[in-house]
Amino acid sequence: MKLRLQKVTKSVKRGGKSRCAVDNIDFTLRSGDRTALVACRGGDAGLLCAMLAGTEKPDRGEIYREGTVSWPLPRAKFLPQVIAGGAAARFVARIHGVDGDQYLKKILSIADVKKFLPTKLKQWPPLQRGEFLAAMGISLDFDFYIIESNPIGRPQFMENWKKAIRQLGKKRGFLIVASHPKHILDICDQVYILDGNRLLHFSDVEGALEYCADFSGEDFRVKVNQERADTEEEDEDAGMDLI
Amino acid sequence: MALELKHGSKAGAIRTQIDVLIALTVLAMHTQQGKYRWGYAWSLAEPLAMVSILALAHLVIRLISPLNMPPMLFMVLGCVPWFMFRAIMQHTFKSLNSRRVVLGLGHVTPLDVIFSSALTEFVTYSVIMILFLSVGVALEGNFPPRQPLGVIAMFVLAAVFGCGVGMIFAGLFRYFRPVEKTMMLINRAGIWTSGAFFVVQQLPPSTWPYLTLNPMLHVDELMRQFWFSTYQSPIANPLYILECLVGVFTLALALERKTRSIPIQ
Numbered sequence: 001m002k003l004r005l006q007k008v009t010k011s012v013k014r015g016g017k018s019r020c021a022v023d024n025i026d027f028t029l030r031s032g033d034r035t036a037l038v039a040c041r042g043g044d045a046g047l048l049c050a051m052l053a054g055t056e057k058p059d060r061g062e063i064y065r066e067g068t069v070s071w072p073l074p075r076a077k078f079l080p081q082v083i084a085g086g087a088a089a090r091f092v093a094r095i096h097g098v099d100g101d102q103y104l105k106k107i108l109s110i111a112d113v114k115k116f117l118p119t120k121l122k123q124w125p126p127l128q129r130g131e132f133l134a135a136m137g138i139s140l141d142f143d144f145y146i147i148e149s150n151p152i153g154r155p156q157f158m159e160n161w162k163k164a165i166r167q168l169g170k171k172r173g174f175l176i177v178a179s180h181p182k183h184i185l186d187i188c189d190q191v192y193i194l195d196g197n198r199l200l201h202f203s204d205v206e207g208a209l210e211y212c213a214d215f216s217g218e219d220f221r222v223k224v225n226q227e228r229a230d231t232e233e234e235d236e237d238a239g240m241d242l243i
Numbered sequence: 244m245a246l247e248l249k250h251g252s253k254a255g256a257i258r259t260q261i262d263v264l265i266a267l268t269v270l271a272m273h274t275q276q277g278k279y280r281w282g283y284a285w286s287l288a289e290p291l292a293m294v295s296i297l298a299l300a301h302l303v304i305r306l307i308s309p310l311n312m313p314p315m316l317f318m319v320l321g322c323v324p325w326f327m328f329r330a331i332m333q334h335t336f337k338s339l340n341s342r343r344v345v346l347g348l349g350h351v352t353p354l355d356v357i358f359s360s361a362l363t364e365f366v367t368y369s370v371i372m373i374l375f376l377s378v379g380v381a382l383e384g385n386f387p388p389r390q391p392l393g394v395i396a397m398f399v400l401a402a403v404f405g406c407g408v409g410m411i412f413a414g415l416f417r418y419f420r421p422v423e424k425t426m427m428l429i430n431r432a433g434i435w436t437s438g439a440f441f442v443v444q445q446l447p448p449s450t451w452p453y454l455t456l457n458p459m460l461h462v463d464e465l466m467r468q469f470w471f472s473t474y475q476s477p478i479a480n481p482l483y484i485l486e487c488l489v490g491v492f493t494l495a496l497a498l499e500r501k502t503r504s505i506p507i508q
Contacts, residue, residue: 054349057504068248071347078347082282083273091273094266095348097259098246106246141245168245 001067003029003052003144003173008061012047021047024061025199027192029144031067033173036188038181038208043194045177046072049146052175067143074134074151081122085113085132088121096140103139110135110160111153131157138164145174181208263351267359268366270345275363290330290371294322297440298375311473313383318440319375320466324398325439327368328405328459329430334360335409336416336426354499357413361406365399372398385471393469400484401462407491414498417505438463443478451478458487 005027012021021044029035029052039045049072050056051063071078079088086104093103108114111131116124124132134151138161145168151161168174169187178184181191184205191208193200202208276285298318338360345351380386388394408429415422437459443451454460455478464479 053347055347069349071349076347078345078351080270080274080344082278083270087270087273091266091270092348094262094269095351096248097255097262098248103246139245141247164245 001031001143001173002064003066003069004064005051005058006062006064008051008058008063010047010051010056010058010060012044020197022051022058022194022199023197025197027052027199027201029173029175031143031173032169032171033190034169034188035173035175036181036184036191036205036208037175037177037194038179038191038212039177039194040212041196043196045194046148048194048199049148049175049177052144053146070137070140070142070145072146072148073137074130075148076133076136079121079133082120084118084120085124086117089117089136092136092140098140106139107132107135110139110164111157127153134161138168141172143172145172147174147176149177181205181212259350260355263355264359264362267345267351267355268362271342271359271363272366286367287370290323290326290368291374294319294326294371294375297322312442312467312471313379313385315383316376316379316385316470317467319372319379320394320470321439321441321463323368323372323375324401324462324466325434325437325459327364327372327398328401328408328437328462329433330368331361331364331402331405332409332412332426333430334364335406336412336423338409339413353503357410357499358406361402361409364405365402368402369398388470389472390469394466397462397466397469400488401459404458404462404484404488404491407488407495410495410499411491414495414502417502433457433459436460442467442474443476454478455480455483458484 005025008022008025008027009020010022011018025048027048037045037048039048047056051058053069053072054063054065055071076088076092079091083091089104089107090100093100104117111128111134113124113128113132113135116128116132121129130151131153134153135157138145147165151157153161165174165187176184176187181193181202184191188205191202191205193202193208193211200211202211272283272286274282276282279285298315335357338356339353342356342360345356346353412422412426436454436457443454443460443464446454461479461481461484464476465481465484467474468476468479
């Protein structure tokens, strides 16, 4: 299965002015690909995610989707805030042809938010709402997951989230947006950098790090190696795997 | 392990379509008047109050109780289809703007949003129709209707017609915003020319050729004809309604296709 952008160009309007957000880009995500997308120098990663998810159309070029694609996680902008959590989950279940009860059960196994389900989403505490919305996305078996940002949640939820992502990464393709390649060193095996309106592909994270070092003037490789060593030490202490 | 999706494959396209429509309709019911306590109940209350006031006024004044038709049922059979047509037209027209966020879900299309909006209003007005007809029959008798299927068919046609006209305005609106004002004009003029408060026999025959151009007049006339055994409309033509529907939907779908690439604002 493949998710592919071919020679895609898209302009956006900001403050009354039109600017080319992506210019003639090619992008491919295959099943089992663990890909990061780093935006720098004004690159609009959100727009690229929206095009991949099918909510934005390109001005020029083609988007080929084989298989199902998630909405940009962890948020779920399509959900009105005036409905209760339970109703929201049942709506998403119905749309995707999944049993509502099973779906709720699955969500609750990832995020412990049962007592909020009858409450309107806008009245949920932000942390629990974030957990719930993120859990809604990864509880469904898409072929490709678009993860626009990392969710914020309580430690138990974060552990469940990491576990779920680790599992998905074995069979499904995913794209994670990161602010810098150093954040996804241990998660991804290839990186796309959206530099302004150009998209560059790096088949390894090291190459992406090098590119970022070149334009920022700071050699992140040294920092990253140090951070990586620190993280490994911490993880050994905590006995926890990284995703 | 995540839950397997049943939708998305071409094989189950019709099942998917139905599920998506139901999901969007239920969501619309949840969100309509969602900021208020009792939410959807207010959506029912608004038209209920409007038709009640009109029916009550009619009962009190008894201005027209034409051709042996009881006043309450006469009003209900004329007003509710018209109000439903109007509500569906307005909601369909606004749906893409007000509910565009649901397009963020991969396989929800603009047409799903449009049709689910129409379906939501149809459900609301069906409940209202059943309520008023029950009250009307309890007060005035006249049951069973002469042709129940005919009454149902006309009610559904009014809804479908409202959806088509709303889609045309939604399409035109993407090119030319002041078209919204034209819709208001149709609203105002329509209520006095659609037979919501009268039957065509109460008007001079010289006006018939002009009034009968309005397909909603045919719908209201036929609603009464199919309910009351005492009334036979001199002008109503079901074929004309169907012809108008074909024309309206051809134009509506063509416009939807044409405007699909224009961003919704």
